[in-house]
Amino acid sequence: MPFSADYGDVNVQGSFNKFFQDNITAYGLPSWITGVSVYFDFPDQGLTAFPSFSVVHMNKIQRNVAQGRIVRGTPMQSGMWNDGLVDISCWASTRRSGGAYNNSAMLQMRSMRDMVMNVMHSASGILIRNIYADTANPTSLRALIRIRDIEEMPTPTDPDPSIRRSRMLVSYYYLERW
Amino acid sequence: MPQEVRVLAEGTLAWVQASGTGGWNTASAPASGTIGFVQAGFAFPERSMEFATVSNRGVPSHHKLVRINPLEVSFTVLYGVTADYPAHVTASGTSTPQVHLEFKQSSPEGTSIWHELLNCVIPQRAFTEQDEGNQLAFTVRAISSIGPTASGRVIA
Numbered sequence: 001m002p003f004s005a006d007y008g009d010v011n012v013q014g015s016f017n018k019f020f021q022d023n024i025t026a027y028g029l030p031s032w033i034t035g036v037s038v039y040f041d042f043p044d045q046g047l048t049a050f051p052s053f054s055v056v057h058m059n060k061i062q063r064n065v066a067q068g069r070i071v072r073g074t075p076m077q078s079g080m081w082n083d084g085l086v087d088i089s090c091w092a093s094t095r096r097s098g099g100a101y102n103n104s105a106m107l108q109m110r111s112m113r114d115m116v117m118n119v120m121h122s123a124s125g126i127l128i129r130n131i132y133a134d135t136a137n138p139t140s141l142r143a144l145i146r147i148r149d150i151e152e153m154p155t156p157t158d159p160d161p162s163i164r165r166s167r168m169l170v171s172y173y174y175l176e177r178w
Numbered sequence: 179m180p181q182e183v184r185v186l187a188e189g190t191l192a193w194v195q196a197s198g199t200g201g202w203n204t205a206s207a208p209a210s211g212t213i214g215f216v217q218a219g220f221a222f223p224e225r226s227m228e229f230a231t232v233s234n235r236g237v238p239s240h241h242k243l244v245r246i247n248p249l250e251v252s253f254t255v256l257y258g259v260t261a262d263y264p265a266h267v268t269a270s271g272t273s274t275p276q277v278h279l280e281f282k283q284s285s286p287e288g289t290s291i292w293h294e295l296l297n298c299v300i301p302q303r304a305f306t307e308q309d310e311g312n313q314l315a316f317t318v319r320a321i322s323s324i325g326p327t328a329s330g331r332v333i334a
Contacts (some may be wrong), residue, residue: 057234064186064187065215065217065256065310065311066214066215066216066217067186067187067189067190067191067216067217067218067220068186068187068188068189068190068191068215068216068255068284069187070190070212070213070214070215071214071215072215072262073192073211073212073213073262074211074212074262075213076212076214077214080312139320173310
């Protein structure tokens with residue numbers, strides 16, 4: 001039997017990313033954005049198209065919140081509380097691919113920030129899906145990732161002077177069970 | 179050999195329906211379960227006794243046992259795993275709904291420790307809504323206790 005971890009990073013971060021990808025444009029785009037890309041492996045994967053989103057999962061902290069780490073009595077199941085943090089950034093460029101000036105860059109960046117908030121507020125919980133079992137159409141494990149806080153962060157000036165960035169740190173929590 | 183103290187991560191709390199008062203009496207195949215999501219703060223007295231100190235001509239002379247009290251137990255679980263909670267129904271042989279509780283502190287490096295709280299009624303269950311998990315607080319009253327011992331009857 002192949003290895004799998006129902007509530008491990010593959011399923012949890014993958015489910016978060018899938019939720020983001022499925023919903024970020026589900027409500028349409030403003031007229032000054034004709035299309036957006038989403039990058040899940042930045043900075044390993046460079047940003048080559050703008051405007052775009054990057055979704056990068058950062059550090060996680062595991063906490064014991066139950067006696068004996070027992071999170072279900074019958075049948076018994078162990079688990080730890082996980083506090084996760086994901087960096088969601090909105091990127092726009094003041095230069096178009098042909099070199100022309102993009103005077104909508106700031107507007108694009110701010111409206112993308114609003115799109116992120118819209119998605120994050122749209123769900124009280126994100127279903128964890130079993131990506132280990134099926135990468136194309138993962139089914140729900142009937143467990144939740146819950147969004148806690150969304151903190152908008154200042155960003156340093158990008159080495160590329162044409163790049164504009166809006167950055168949000170979204171904290172979430174879920175129960176890693178085994 | 180070091181003597182490790184026991185911690186929250188090593189506890190298990192289980193219940194079994196009581197049948198008959200005055201000891202560990204259960205029916206055949208009684209309802210039972212392990213309680214999940216027990217929060218830090220599970221508390222119980224191992225014993226609770228009242229003594230009167232008797233004086234002889236104004237000088238304390240000896241103690242007399244006046245009363246052995248029931249044991250007031252409390253624990254809080256995160257709400258949601260409803261099947262894990264003690265089934266508080268009246269079994270044959272008892273006049274009130276009763277359960278026995280068993281608490282094990284596992285000891286991977288040595289001998290585990292068990293406590294049993296016998297003939298418990300549950301006068302109160304209190305719900306509190308919380309940001310990181312709604313809570314259900316159990317107030318329990320036991321007739322007596324057994325323990326610490328080196329073996330249990332519900333939790334292996």
